[in-house]
Amino acid sequence: MKALRSSLSSVVYHGTRLLDRKQKGTRMLCYHRVNDSEKNYLTVSTRHFRDQMKFLFNEGYQTISLSSLLAGEGNGRNIVITFDDGFRDNFECAYPILKEFGFRATIFCVADRMNTEGYLTRQDIQEMRASGFEFGSHTISHPHLLRLKADKKWQEIFGSKKMLEDLTQNRVDFFCYPYGEYDKESVALVKKVGYLGACSNNPGANDGKMDHYLLKRTEVSPDDSLNDFKKKMAGAFDLLHRGLHWVRRRP
Numbered sequence: 001m002k003a004l005r006s007s008l009s010s011v012v013y014h015g016t017r018l019l020d021r022k023q024k025g026t027r028m029l030c031y032h033r034v035n036d037s038e039k040n041y042l043t044v045s046t047r048h049f050r051d052q053m054k055f056l057f058n059e060g061y062q063t064i065s066l067s068s069l070l071a072g073e074g075n076g077r078n079i080v081i082t083f084d085d086g087f088r089d090n091f092e093c094a095y096p097i098l099k100e101f102g103f104r105a106t107i108f109c110v111a112d113r114m115n116t117e118g119y120l121t122r123q124d125i126q127e128m129r130a131s132g133f134e135f136g137s138h139t140i141s142h143p144h145l146l147r148l149k150a151d152k153k154w155q156e157i158f159g160s161k162k163m164l165e166d167l168t169q170n171r172v173d174f175f176c177y178p179y180g181e182y183d184k185e186s187v188a189l190v191k192k193v194g195y196l197g198a199c200s201n202n203p204g205a206n207d208g209k210m211d212h213y214l215l216k217r218t219e220v221s222p223d224d225s226l227n228d229f230k231k232k233m234a235g236a237f238d239l240l241h242r243g244l245h246w247v248r249r250r251p
């Protein structure tokens, strides 16, 4: 499977380069954890993360906020970096590396877990906010939204906004669907309770026609070599990921 994935993406990658298709839209990266003490499918090592940020920096990429993206300020040389769940290593390990390159990120917090062991503290959030980081909601308890009744969905989507606004002492304008799962009802609720936009895990870049409530992201995996990362940035994995999501019947 890994070999197939690699060769398929190579064909697309070299094809794209051959055609010299300029990348349209702004890519948004999705990370969870960055550290060197854990090895699992959510954790990218600090070495890999630093190499990836260095590559982006050397290529002339600049990070922009979600607000700027939605205001149409993004272009092919901009990038949005996101972290899901709000793990403490985002502050301890990723933040220093991001700062080194003058990058900022958007962190989607699971409201109930904040200020608990392994997750961001109020102080971490304050410090990162002062450096231009954004904080969004990733629900209260990270449920599978599709399995919840409407009132529970509302509580997770709206309740988390209020909790995180209390914690960050700031407006929380963005939402991110846990597991990348959404249905019509969840999307409608996210709009209704006042979020300005929401991230999915649908692959691709975000161009002028982007759906503000189903923004596309590119997931970075711990197994990605720097070459894989470059291919992902060029969109070479998008088709493959769309196919995989379809096979898993997952949006």
Ligand SMILES: [Zn+2]
Binding pocket: 084, 085, 138, 142, 178, 179
């Ligand atoms: Zn999550």
